[in-house]
Amino acid sequence: MAALQEVDRPRTVARLETERRGDIMTILAGGPWVLGAAEPHDAALRALSFTGVATLQIDCAGLDRLDTTGAWLLMRTRRLAAMAGAKTVWLDVPDAFKPLISTIDQECNGPPVGHPNDHGLRAFLERLGRAQMHFFSQAVSLLGFLGMVATEAVATIFHPRRLRIPALIHQMEEVGLNAMPIVGLLSFLLGIVFAFQGADQLRRFGAEIFTVNLLGISILREIGAIMTAIIVAGRSGSSFTAQIGTMKVNEEIDALYTLGMNPVEVLVLPRMLALIITLPLLTVFANLMGIVGGALMSLFDLGISVPAFLRQLQGAIGGGWTFWIGIIKAPIFAFLIATVGCYEGLQVERNAASVGLLTTRSVVESIFLVIVADAFFSVLFSLMGV
Amino acid sequence: MTLPADDRSFGPPVIKVEGLVTRVGGRVLHDGLDLELRRGEVVGVVGGSGTGKSVLLRTIIGLNRQVGGRIEVLGQDVGKLRDRELRKLQTRWGVLFQDGALFSAQTVAQNIQVPMREHTDLSPRLMDELAAVKLAMAGLPPDAATKFPSELSGGMRKRAGLARALSLDPEILFLDEPTAGLDPISAAQFDTLVRDLQKSLNLTVFMVTHDIDTLKATTDRIAVLIDKKIRIGTFETLVHDPHPWIQQYFSGVRGRAARADV
Numbered sequence: 001m002a003a004l005q006e007v008d009r010p011r012t013v014a015r016l017e018t019e020r021r022g023d024i025m026t027i028l029a030g031g032p033w034v035l036g037a038a039e040p041h042d043a044a045l046r047a048l049s050f051t052g053v054a055t056l057q058i059d060c061a062g063l064d065r066l067d068t069t070g071a072w073l074l075m076r077t078r079r080l081a082a083m084a085g086a087k088t089v090w091l092d093v094p095d096a097f098k099p100l101i102s103t104i105d106q107e108c109n110g111p112p113v114g115h116p117n118d119h120g121l122r123a124f125l126e127r128l129g130r131a132q133m134h135f136f137s138q139a140v141s142l143l144g145f146l147g148m149v150a151t152e153a154v155a156t157i158f159h160p161r162r163l164r165i166p167a168l169i170h171q172m173e174e175v176g177l178n179a180m181p182i183v184g185l186l187s188f189l190l191g192i193v194f195a196f197q198g199a200d201q202l203r204r205f206g207a208e209i210f211t212v213n214l215l216g217i218s219i220l221r222e223i224g225a226i227m228t229a230i231i232v233a234g235r236s237g238s239s240f241t242a243q244i245g246t247m248k249v250n251e252e253i254d255a256l257y258t259l260g261m262n263p264v265e266v267l268v269l270p271r272m273l274a275l276i277i278t279l280p281l282l283t284v285f286a287n288l289m290g291i292v293g294g295a296l297m298s299l300f301d302l303g304i305s306v307p308a309f310l311r312q313l314q315g316a317i318g319g320g321w322t323f324w325i326g327i328i329k330a331p332i333f334a335f336l337i338a339t340v341g342c343y344e345g346l347q348v349e350r351n352a353a354s355v356g357l358l359t360t361r362s363v364v365e366s367i368f369l370v371i372v373a374d375a376f377f378s379v380l381f382s383l384m385g386v
Numbered sequence: 387m388t389l390p391a392d393d394r395s396f397g398p399p400v401i402k403v404e405g406l407v408t409r410v411g412g413r414v415l416h417d418g419l420d421l422e423l424r425r426g427e428v429v430g431v432v433g434g435s436g437t438g439k440s441v442l443l444r445t446i447i448g449l450n451r452q453v454g455g456r457i458e459v460l461g462q463d464v465g466k467l468r469d470r471e472l473r474k475l476q477t478r479w480g481v482l483f484q485d486g487a488l489f490s491a492q493t494v495a496q497n498i499q500v501p502m503r504e505h506t507d508l509s510p511r512l513m514d515e516l517a518a519v520k521l522a523m524a525g526l527p528p529d530a531a532t533k534f535p536s537e538l539s540g541g542m543r544k545r546a547g548l549a550r551a552l553s554l555d556p557e558i559l560f561l562d563e564p565t566a567g568l569d570p571i572s573a574a575q576f577d578t579l580v581r582d583l584q585k586s587l588n589l590t591v592f593m594v595t596h597d598i599d600t601l602k603a604t605t606d607r608i609a610v611l612i613d614k615k616i617r618i619g620t621f622e623t624l625v626h627d628p629h630p631w632i633q634q635y636f637s638g639v640r641g642r643a644a645r646a647d648v
Contacts, residue, residue: 035506035555042512067555067587072519099586104519110528112514113495113521351536353490 014038014070015062016045023054025086027077030062033070045077050084061092071097071104145343149272152264167270175236175271176278180285183231187286190223191215191293199302208302212309213316215294220317224287225326226374229333232279233366237341240271241362244345245355253346263346272338279334280327287326321386329377333370340366396606397425400460400558400590401446407454408438408445415441417614419455425557428584428591429618430601433611434631439594442611443560446592447481448472460557477505479558480551484566486543488535494521494546495531501553517549524549525579541572545579552583559583561593565600577603598636610635 014037015030025048031037050056058074060066078088093101117123156162198214244267247253256263291313298304304312317323344362348354401423408416415438423429433439444450446457448464457464462475488497498517502508508516521531524545535543544564551559564580565573577600584591584604595601601608602621609618610632617627625636 039506039508039512042509068519068523068552069516069555072516076515096588103523103582103586107525108519108522110518110522112511113498113517113528113531114514115495116493116532349536351490 012037013040016041018048020053023052024057025050025053025055025081026057026059027074028059028062029070029074030064032065033063033073034065034067035069038070038073042073045073046080048077048080050081050086053081053084053086056081056086056088057091058088059091060094060097063094063097066097066100068100068104071100072108075101075104075108141347142339142343145346146339148264149268149339152262152269156265156269162265163273164266164270167266168274171270171274172278174239175232175275176282179232179235179278179282182235183228183282183286184289186231187219187224187227187289188293190227191219191290191295192297194218194223194290195294195297196301199298203302209304209312211298211302212294212304212312215298216291216313216316217322219290219294220287220322220326222326222374224290225283225329225333226370228279228283228286229330229337229370230367232275232282232334233337233341233370234363236275237337237366238359238363240338240341241345241348241359242355244268244342245348245358248346248348249350249352249355251350268338268342271342272335275334275338276331279337280330283327283330287323321381325377325381325386329374332373332377336369336373337366340369396427399423399458400425401592402458403446403455404458405455406442406445406452406457408441408450409453410438410441410450414614416445416452416611419615421609421616421618423558423590423592425590426584426588427607428580428593428605429607429609430605431592431594431609431611431616432596432601432635437611438614439611440562443562443592443594447479447560448476477501477554478556479560480548480553480556481560482544482547482551482562482564484562485540486535486547488543488546488550490535493532493534494526494538494549497535497546498550498553500550505554517553520549520552521546523552523583525575541568541576544568544576548579548583552587555587556589558590558592561591561595563594563596565595565597570599573597573600574603576600580604 012031014033015028017028017030019026019028056078058078060074081088090101118127194215195211198211199208202208202210202214244253247267253263253267256266295306295309298309299306341362344358344365348358399422401421403419403421406416406419406421407414419442421442431439431442441450445452446459446464448467452465460475460478462471464472464475467475488494489500492500495514495517498520499513502513502516517531518528521528526542526545526549530538530542530546535546538546548564559580561580565576568576580591580593581604583589591604593600593605605621607618607620608624609616610624610627610629612629612631617624617629617632619627624632627633
């Protein structure tokens with residue numbers, strides 16, 4: 001199998017001998033001058049001194065194989081010699097290697113490639129500055145986006161026919177109905193966890209029955225709304241960004257513009273509206289499932305029967321603001337999630353990394369905003385005394 | 387039907403496909419396909435949309451596993467190799483994907499150096515010099531080195547992809563539609579580039595293409611994917627092949643223009 005031998009990577013190292021006779025230096029290159037065999041001579045060739053050398057002879061008689069790496073090493077030596085004022089004579093170059101040597105000679109005259117310097121204090125400060133400026137410019141452009149959405153929303157109020165009902169229904173199914181299993185399951189489990197932890201502590205005072213109050217108030221006021229918002233941010237906010245972002249990559253957004261359609265009206269409004277309608281409904285569902293989980297736990301762990309549980313629950317939350325405080329927050333959360341999700345989607349650039357990056361950012365930002373808004377509501381409600 | 391390759395100057399076979407059967411999504415794309423590429427040869431693969439040109443390429447380079455048949459590249463059976471052996475074999479060929487497939491988070495220079503860093507122990511300085519050599523060989527200006535793929539035009543991305551494919555001085559070059567999406571002038575330049583590189587590096591080139599001008603300018607033989615098999619021949623012999631698809635392909639307007647100066 002001569003063919004096989006010929007193509008195998010070399011196991012022998014390229015041979016290099018240098019001779020100096022008077023003002024003639026001869027380089028004898030032998031064996032395979034290819035990647036994997038020739039580079040050990042890199043340093044030696046670079047270190048050659050050509051002072052007093054008038055002629056450099058490169059003798060290729062013993063050369064078996066040559067590739068760009070080997071040819072480059074020889075060519076670089078020739079150029080170093082030329083810089084020192086020596087002229088070069090190639091001896092016995094096999095015909096097969098001539099095209100490669102002349103290609104390298106004629107075309108490869110550029111300096112070694114450079115790399116962007118991203119280490120060190122300067123680069124760090126530069127990144128910091130850029131991030132800062134990016135933050136401000138993003139705040140401004142988010143504001144612009146909100147204005148655009150507001151204009152479109154108002155226009156739609158005056159021309160209700162511009163509202164895309166089928167898209168709205170589809171989105172409501174997507175973000176609302178299809179989110180029910182996961183939202184329900186997680187709330188149910190949270191209800192169980194809360195009841196269990198509460199019961200464990202309150203039992204020490206013999207106040208097990210107040211587990212129901214703890215459960216009802218914490219779920220209805222906070223946990224139901226915020227958990228639902230976080231799940232929906234992860235589930236639907238990210239998909240808004242990914243969907244719109246992919247459309248941006250495919251130039252579909254540009255196509256919409258050219259067809260005389262406004263992407264905000266076609267893509268953003270239905271998503272935003274769908275989320276604002278369904279998130280409160282999902283929150284009610286989450287509250288319900290959380291209470292059911294808590295009731296089951298109370299029944300098995302504390303022996304509180306379901307009618308007793310319900311009576312206690314009604315006493316704890318009955319008639320008051322508790323339920324509405326949770327629900328009022330939901331549309332605001334929905335607005336934040338949808339705004340961030342759609343906005344980041346429209347920021348996608350035309351490369352593959354961009355969609356992933358902005359989807360991540362969209363989820364992180366919307367969860368952040370939801371929690372900030374929730375804290376804001378807490379302060380507001382405590383000032384109002386409810 | 388595999389016609390024997392012209393014994394002009396081509397060496398021993400480097401790619402040998404025998405009785406290849408591939409299936410994608412339940413559909414048989416190749417059924418008993420034979421193909422042989424000799425060292426130093428440029429072969430273009432043509433065929434209608436969906437006939438599995440790219441799948442053939444992907445199967446030969448080990449991205450797709452075949453259902454039946456044998457693929458021998460550089461004397462090794464690709465289908466039987468273990469992962470490590472396949473990876474070692476893969477350093478001996480270079481692949482240019484349709485849009486370059488450059489790593490978008492890295493500069494062009496870093497892209498070219500990825501295989502060097504992974505598979506060799508070149509000094510950083512030599513790597514930078516060699517990257518400049520590859521860049522120049524692929525016909526890119528030196529200042530392209532520090533650019534990111536997103537800052538390059540389509541033609542430049544292909545050249546950068548080619549430079550990366552040449553990074554380890556491969557023996558075989560696989561090109562997937564190298565001139566698709568390029569203007570005729572850039573496409574012609576790319577054809578010349580491939581031909582020149584083939585000559586100076588003695589590459590074997592396997593090229594999937596639709597472009598009849600590229601076929602004419604660069605290939606030694608043309609493999610036509612028809613009826614799940616390959617018909618191979620030179621441009622001149624295929625023009626006279628009676629198969630209706632081949633007739634239609636070569637008698638198109640562009641075909642006639644290309645044939646006019648055969």
